[in-house]
Amino acid sequence: MAPDGALPALPALPALLALLAALLLPGPGGAQTWVSPQEATLPRGGSVDLNCSTACPQPTGLGLETPVDKELVSEGDTWKLFKLKNVDRDSTPLCFSNCPGQAQTSATASLTVYAFPQHVELAPLPAWQPVGDNLTLSCRVQGGEPRARLSVVLLRGQEELSRQPAPLGEPAEVTATVQAGREHHGANFTCVAELDLQPQGVGLFRNASEPRQLRTFALPQMPPHLAASPQILEVGSQGRVHCSLAGLFPASEAQVQLQLGGRELNTTVSHAKDSVRATASVEVTVEEEGPRPLVCTVLLGTRQQEARTTLTVYSFPAPNLTLSQPEVSEGTEVTVECEGHHGTTVTLDGVPAQPPSPRVQLQLNASANDHGRHFLCSVALDVAGQVLHKNQTRELRVLYGPRLDQRDCPENLTWPEGSWQTLRCQARGNPLPNVSCQHESTRSPLPIGKPQPVELQLAGTYCCRAVSPHGEVTHVISIHVVPKPLLPPVLIILVVVLALLGIVGTAGYIYNRQRKIKKYKLQQAQEAAAMKLTAAQPSPS
Structure with a gap:
């Protein structure tokens, strides 16, 4: 029926x-x-x-x-x-x-009334579920009679996780607990109410909830690796910050935040199979001077791991080195002053400043030896246990008259006749003096710095004069010319060697000839004696 x-x-x-x-x-x-x-x-x-x-x-x-x-x-x-x-x-x-x-x-008679489940709902899943933690699935079924023939099934995809009879009460609620794993990430969970009236010949009726997707995650119980390069950073300069963590799942969902003193840095994040890495460039201002907390936070799911270190920000201006006059005449008093930033240790050419003043001075009468002298001003600053140095140099230029002596221009020169020679004669002075040399009697000039052939008439005494706007000096040099020998020494040696070789060769020839003659005469005598001996022997009968 x-x-x-x-x-x-x-x-x-x-x-x-x-x-x-x-x-x-x-x-x-x-x-x-x-x-x-x-x-x-x-x-x-x-x-x-x-x-x-x-x-x-x-x-x-x-x-x-x-x-x-x-x-x-x-x-x-x-x-x-x-x-x-x-x-x-x-x-x-x-x-x-x-x-x-x-x-x-x-x-x-027994009349059994049945009604389909009107509404089946799977309770919302957590936004993120830690891997290894228990996940409770809860399903509510509105309606559905008779309850004795009503079952509630919880599914992951098409896999049946739990099947339970619907309890009494309205709505009927059933729960099941599963341990979340990596394989559950991205899986759809569904609740199905089944009214089984097949024994009564009516049929099997099903009503399913909307599927809900689960996201699982794993975050290791260790802080990220955080490093700053360098660990002390000067105002106006730029550094790099690196932060990484391995053992994540899913690593592609991990977020990384880098902060310096509460200021969020512009971070570049890259993901690998099970790790995440973040880098950021950091430039600091004078307002951030001092030790600043550097924080790396890795966020995944509902948890986070954090690493902290300290980045010390400092200001370290270069020292100020001044000369009262950068260019002076010889004999002028010069003041050299070196001044450093507050809190630094200052030295000038190895002379330290007297604390608490960060300034040191030197005074000197400028001499020719001070021309081109470099004064070194050095400041040192202790930043977080590291001693940093900055230097400044200045050159002093001293104007002085010509200097011309034996070290600049030799007094006596001996040159062989016929050779090529160059006169080296350079005066000292600032500005550089102009030097010229001429024969004392003939007034003929002697080139300086140019090769010239040496002749006998080049010999003599020369007066060299060094002139500049700051004075004039002279220096006398003597040149001796050695005449050429009648035969060149090389030729004489060659003749002697050839003569000796001729004598030795002649003696050798004569000796060898006499030895051959004696050998020949001896051989002739031996042959004659042999012939006589042969003739004296009787012939056989």
Whole structure:
């Protein structure tokens, strides 16, 4: 019988029921009552036909007791067909009959009302779930009857995680606990309510919630590696900050923040398979001078790891080195002053300033030896245990007259006749003097710094004069020319060597010839003696 419609009227039903009643009619004292169907399953608000019949041939009463609206559809002598309408709850209608002379008999039917789950909702999942922690899945089901046939299933994708009977109460709520793993990251979880009426011949009804996606994460229990290069940073200069952490999952979701003294740095973040790395350039101002906290924060999911260090910001201006006059004449008094920044240690050419003053002075009478002298002003600053240095130099220029002596221009020169020679004669002075040399008697000039052939007439005494706007000096040099020998020494040596070689060669030739002659004469004598000996021997007979 269809649960959601009335039983159709059958034309032969009264005759059939009468026949059944006659066949089953007991003897006196055995009247009975039946209901058909005895069990029915129908949707809430549906209707069903119930037939009440009796074995009594002439019942005085035959009816149906039920709280549900009913309607008599048709009847016969021993039966009545009722339609129950708008059945909204389980009930047990009662068929009864009265037979004369016998006690009332009855029969009950069982009506089961079913309703689909109206709403199934999976409770929101955490925005992030730590790997290894337990995750509680909670599902609420609104409606769904009968509860005995209602199950709640929790799924990860198509994998069944939990199946439980729906508890009583409205709404029905079930929970299940799973341990979150990396494989759960990005997985969809769903709750399904199943109303199984297959044993009743109705079918299996399912209603599912909207899927919810889970994100899992793993953040190691260790601080990131944080390093600043350098660890002390001068105002106006630029440094680099590096921060990294390994063992993350998923590393691509990690965020990194770098802050200096509460100021967020412009950070570049790169991700690898299971690690994250952040770098930032940092430029500091004078307002940030002093030790400043440098913080790296790695954020993933609902947790974070933090590393801290200190970056010391300092100001260290170069020292100020001044000369009272950068260019002076010889004999002028010069004041050299070196001044450093407050808190620095100042020295000038190795002379330290007297504390607490960061200034030191030198005074001198400028001499020719001071020309080109470099004065060194040095300042030292202790920053976080590191001693830093900055230097400044200044050159003193001294104007002085010409200097021309033996070290600048030799007094005596000896040159071989026929050679090429260059006169080296350079005066000292500032500005550089102009030097010229000439023969004392002939007044002929002697070139300076140029190669020239040496002749006998070059010999003599020369006066060299050095002239500048600051004075004039002279210096006398003597040049001696060694005449050429009649034969060049090389040629004489060559002749002697050739003569010796000729003598040695001649002696060798004569000796060798005499030795060959003696050898030849000896050989001739030996051959003659042999011939005589042969002739003296008798011939054989």
